[in-house]
Amino acid sequence: VRTMPNILAQVGASVAGLCAGRFADDAHLEMAGAVLGSVGETVVVDESQMDAVTGLSGSGPAYVFALIDALADGGVKCGLPKATATKLATQTVLGAAKMLAESGEHPMALKDMVTSAGGTTIAGLKALEDGGFRATLMDAVEAATRRSAELRDG
DSSP: OEEEOOGGGGGTOEEEEEEOOTTOOHHHHHHHHHHHHTTEEEEEOOGGGHHHHIIIIITHHHHHHHHHHHHHHHHHHTTOOHHHHHHHHHHHHHHHHHHHHHHOOOHHHHHHHHOOTTSHHHHHHHHHHHTTHHHHHHHHHHHHHHHHHHHHHO
16 A cells, blocks of 8 residues: 655644555555544545656645745735734634635635626736746646656666
């Protein structure tokens, strides 16, 4: 069984990708899932997708930490104390993730719920798009996936 948990296992919030190798059967996958399920969620994927799991969820916590730090720095730039800005950014990301997980809505539908015509949110989203936010995140996942494959292949 090949697995890729992430650092969020330290707080019981990991998501681990699992796949059966040549010598593993369903019982092996079930056992690995039970072990990893004790520190978060699991998803079973094809072995050909494990590098992408690594690029997305294995490295993903670092992307989110960088996002939170950037949001907090934006708050500091606008006059908030660093501790206050970090708390606001952290709870915003935590709450947004919880809302997404519990609502079953598509992320863009929730984004649209927050966005009003001519408002503050659309101005901020425009700045993100102008800076290549989505493309940069997609490129990060792709680069980490590529590096995972390089490490796997030696």
